[in-house]
Amino acid sequence: QKEVEQDPGPLSVPEGAIVSLNCTYSNSAFQYFMWYRQYSRKGPELLMYTYSSGNKEDGRFTAQVDKSSKYISLFIRDSQPSDSATYLCAMSGSSGYSTLTFGKGTMLLVSP
Amino acid sequence: ETGVTQSPTHLIKTRGQQVTLRCSSQSGHNTVSWYQQALGQGPQFIFQYYREEENGRGNFPPRFSGLQFPNYSSELNVNALELDDSALYLCASSSPEDRRAFFGQGTRLTVV
Numbered sequence: 001q002k003e004v005e006q007d008p009g010p011l012s013v014p015e016g017a018i019v020s021l022n023c024t025y026s027n028s029a030f031q032y033f034m035w036y037r038q039y040s041r042k043g044p045e046l047l048m049y050t051y052s053s054g055n056k057e058d059g060r061f062t063a064q065v066d067k068s069s070k071y072i073s074l075f076i077r078d079s080q081p082s083d084s085a086t087y088l089c090a091m092s093g094s095s096g097y098s099t100l101t102f103g104k105g106t107m108l109l110v111s112p
Numbered sequence: 113e114t115g116v117t118q119s120p121t122h123l124i125k126t127r128g129q130q131v132t133l134r135c136s137s138q139s140g141h142n143t144v145s146w147y148q149q150a151l152g153q154g155p156q157f158i159f160q161y162y163r164e165e166e167n168g169r170g171n172f173p174p175r176f177s178g179l180q181f182p183n184y185s186s187e188l189n190v191n192a193l194e195l196d197d198s199a200l201y202l203c204a205s206s207s208p209e210d211r212r213a214f215f216g217q218g219t220r221l222t223v224v
Contacts, residue, residue: 004154006154008152032211034212034213036215041200041218041220042217042218043116043118043202043215043216043217043218044155044202044215045215046212046213046214046215049211049212088154088155090154090213092211096207096208096209096211097143097160097162097167097168097208098211099145099157099160099168099170100145100147100155100157100204100213101157102154102155102156103154104152104153104154105153105154
């Protein structure tokens with residue numbers, strides 16, 4: 001079993017839809033949870049950064065972490081064609097030197 | 113756009129050759145981590161440098177080595193290149209105080 005599981009998709013939605021992206025993980029030591037957006041083999045861009053369980057909202061994006069279920073989600077409201085990209089979840093432990101463990105990424109396609 | 117820059121953006125090497133990739137970290141960040149991203153996969157941790165010392169290593173052979181300089185820029189060296197080394201190589205900068213990791217645009221290495 002991989003440490004972080006993420007459905008690779010592709011996930012196809014019409015413009016304006018609410019998108020839900022998810023990851024599950026097995027390592028209970030993970031404390032910090034991130035979502036990155038990656039366009040066509042460019043460098044990942046940090047979208048959301050959360051600590052422990054709870055919700056965080058930033059514009060059209062909401063990140064949720066449920067540590068009891070080892071499950072994290074990213075919601076995108078009013079999705080736009082420009083949101084079409086691969087979304088990577090990543091997580092790390094409590095140490096300031098912790099490195100990131102990534103999921104495989106979910107490819108999202110938003111059609112006009 | 114982050115302040116992390118990588119060079120070169122693309123290169124092609126022959127099996128058995130050696131390659132050096134470079135990364136300039138974001139201002140204020142003293143930690144650099146390198147990741148390898150194969151096509152269709154999430155980034156995999158190679159190693160991390162903190163204040164010029166290797167501070168952790170993933171499951172990569174010794175022919176992957178690195179350096180960090182006093183200005184916190186870094187190099188990744190790969191010796192005896194193999195076809196499977198073809199990937200996008202990503203550099204991320206962070207600090208123990210600011211655990212958010214910001215990535216450069218990556219170097220796409222093709223080994224033929």
